[in-house]
Amino acid sequence: MYESAIQPPVVDPTPIFELFRGSYGSELLTAAVAHFDLFGCLSERPMTLEELGDQLGLQPRPANVLVTALRAMDLLQQRDGKLCLTALASEHLVPGSRLDCGDYLSLAAQSPGVMSMVDLLKSNKPLGAEGDSGTAFIYRDGAKSxxxxxxxxxxxxxxxxxxxxxxxxxxxxxxxxxxxxxxxxxxxxxxxxxxxxxxxxxxxxxxxxxxxxxxxxxxxxxxxxxxxxxxxxxxxxxxxxxxxxxxxxxxxxxxxxxxxxxxxxxxxxxxxxxxxxxxxxxxxxxxxxxxxxxxxxxxxxxxxxxxxxxxxxxxxxxxxxxxxxxxxxxxxxxxxxxxxxxxxxxxx
Structure with missing residues (x-):
């Protein structure tokens, strides 16, 4: 008797995948606060994604991933084509502000997950990459995979x-x-x-x-x-x-x-x-x-x-x-x- 590939699940498994991926939110937020001073940069003036990437030393792909996550967290918003802080970030994530929570988040700054994320953002290379051409879970001709x-x-x-x-x-x-x-x-x-x-x-x-x-x-x-x-x-x-x-x-x-x-x-x-x-x-x-x-x-x-x-x-x-x-x-x-x-x- 063959198995069915078209019998749907009784219970939607989506929440399991959301919980599994949740750690990336903590790592990206901590990296933005403790390693890139992203909120301090944007507190000085709004910037385009390209300008912010240049300021942080990030190439377009990692800048896109980081900023998209922070916008989804309601910490950044876009006005007239430029990124700026939301009220939540302005009050609680600008270094030195009266109600700044950044030092608390920085308690995780040296955790392995955060340090790995910082390295990934700076290098723009996937985990397991070797040199300029290595790959981890994809196949690229001529690269170890x-x-x-x-x-x-x-x-x-x-x-x-x-x-x-x-x-x-x-x-x-x-x-x-x-x-x-x-x-x-x-x-x-x-x-x-x-x-x-x-x-x-x-x-x-x-x-x-x-x-x-x-x-x-x-x-x-x-x-x-x-x-x-x-x-x-x-x-x-x-x-x-x-x-x-x-x-x-x-x-x-x-x-x-x-x-x-x-x-x-x-x-x-x-x-x-x-x-x-x-x-x-x-x-x-x-x-x-x-x-x-x-x-x-x-x-x-x-x-x-x-x-x-x-x-x-x-x-x-x-x-x-x-x-x-x-x-x-x-x-x-x-x-x-x-x-x-x-x-x-x-x-x-």
Whole structure:
């Protein structure tokens, strides 16, 4: 008897993920107070994100992650394109002010988590990076990566299955696959999202494209869900190797948030090139507000992504702009589960 990939959870697991990621809020806030004097800087004058990043010695990606979290905490706000303090931060986080709480927060300034976050913010490199080209939980050609070693790739891939098993039924329920017959799941990992779509849509066949050691796990799940006769496991480098062509649909599920903006645009372009006329690209991911001021759970998840990958969380507006640039007409986001949603783009 095969397992179901489309049976949804009885209880929404979202609070568990929010609690798990909560520590990033403490680390970012303490780093801002005790290591970067961010609130002292902004108490002197409002600044643009670029100006503040320069003042703090932060590159655009870490500056974005830090400021987005602080805005989501209602400690920073934006007026006329410049960042300034909220009333909460003005009264309680400006050094030397009568009711300053900064010294209390600084009690954690030397804790391992905070020190690690400070190093990540300053270096703009993920945990496990070696030199200028190392990576931790993503694969980059020519760099040592946990995703290209069998034991670590297996461990991380199985860990991600804990979320995928819960979210895949919701994705299969709302994804408008229609009469599509071929799906390319780029960076598909365990394949669970594809396998849910296969169980939901009997006419569909899927290609799961990922690293060879990751696909060993995908093969096991294909057997568990009884879809081995409708799935092809395709090993390769999604940035460099040829992709299957003339497919009806491409799925990027929780992939783009691993990469910086140039790589995101490159992947979207490659997906469009793989689609047949009228084909569809589905971006399934988490989404920041278009104003980049929350929601707080996504801002903290963005910090987690920043720590482990070369990416961060992006807004719906950012994704839509890249889709438009690649020649896609995008449709409204549809929510799935655990803060995720899916945007459909159609080849014009």
């Amino acid at each position: 946990a995703m290209d070693a069998e034991a670590s790739a297996r461990h991380f891939t199985l860990a991600l299955a804990g979320r995928a098993k819960n979210v895949a039924p919701a994705l299969a329920e709302v994804l408008p696959i229609g009469d599509a017959e071929t799906l390319l799941d780029l960076g598909g990992g365990t394949g669970i999202y594809s396998y849910a779509l296969l169980q939901k849509n009997p006419q569909l066949a899927a290609v799961v494209f990922d690293r060879p050691d990751v696909l060993k796990v995908a093969q096991e799940f294909a057997e568990t869900y009884g879809v081995t006769d409708r799935v092809e496991l395709h090993p390769g480098n999604m940035f460099a190797d040829p992709l299957p062509q003339n497919v009806d649909a491409v799925l990027l599920s929780n992939i783009l948030h691993d990469w910086d903006v140039p790589e995101c645009k490159q992947l979207i372009r490659r997906c469009v090139e793989a689609l047949k006329p009228g084909g569809r690209l589905f971006i399934h991911d988490v989404f920041l507000n278009d104003s980049l001021d929350g929601p707080l759970p996504i801002a903290l998840y963005s910090a987690a992504l920043f720590s482990l990958t070369e990416g961060r969380a992006y807004s719906e507006a950012e994704y839509r702009s890249w889709m438009t640039e690649a020649g896609l007409a995008s449709k409204a986001k549809v929510p799935t589960l655990v803060h995720c949603g899916v945007i459909e783009g159609v080849v014009k």
